[in-house]
Amino acid sequence: MFPLGYSGLRGDADRLHHVSRKRKDGPGLVGRNLKRLREAKKLSQEALGEASGINRTTIAKLERGHQADASVDAMVVPLAKGLGVRPSELLEVPGEALPLEPLIKAFLASPFAAVLKPPIQESELERLRSVPDAFWFGVKATPEVLAKIVEAYRSETKE
Numbered sequence: 405m406f407p408l409g410y411s412g413l414r415g416d417a418d419r420l421h422h423v424s425r426k427r428k429d430g431p432g433l434v435g436r437n438l439k440r441l442r443e444a445k446k447l448s449q450e451a452l453g454e455a456s457g458i459n460r461t462t463i464a465k466l467e468r469g470h471q472a473d474a475s476v477d478a479m480v481v482p483l484a485k486g487l488g489v490r491p492s493e494l495l496e497v498p499g500e501a502l503p504l505e506p507l508i509k510a511f512l513a514s515p516f517a518a519v520l521k522p523p524i525q526e527s528e529l530e531r532l533r534s535v536p537d538a539f540w541f542g543v544k545a546t547p548e549v550l551a552k553i554v555e556a557y558r559s560e561t562k563e
Contacts, residue, residue: 432469434476437494439467441487456486504533507545516551528554 442452442463449467453460458479465471466479484491508529511517517524532550543549 433497434480434494435467435469435471437496438463438483438487441489441493442467445487447487452483452486456482458482458486504535504545507547507550508532511547511550514547514551516547520551520554524554528557531557 442449449460449463453463462471462479466476480491480494484494512524532553535553
């Protein structure tokens with residue numbers, strides 16, 4: 405379900421580090437997202453600690469925004485794994501998104517969409533719309549890239 409076969413969480417650590425540095429409210433933002441996601445999944449801090457290998461008191465401090473940037477960066481990947489989410493979800497400003505509709509329209513009119521077999525489905529377009537903003541950091545969003553994401557989604561569902 406992760407973009408581009410997101411199987412190697414550690415492989416994106418450098419990119420995530422740059423995304424978190426780009427945000428003005430790094431630890432506070434991560435902490436608020438952590439608490440929101442943890443509560444949405446009905447996990448206690450203890451349960452998340454066990455799943456992520458991070459101490460409950462550290463999680464509590466992080467949720468209150470009382471951690472240094474460097475330690476927050478080191479915890480994003482294990483916390484995301486413990487929550488079962490993409491690391492970028494801890495770094496996103498809720499409601500902030502890349503305006504993808506013009507790109508999706510260009511993609512649908514391009515030869516890249518025309519050669520997809522079977523033709524692109526509405527559910528695949530919804531998945532494209534749900535790709536988080538942090539995923540696009542440093543990626544030039546083009547119709548060709550969207551075609552590759554659709555192909556990656558398809559190969560994930562076959563496995």
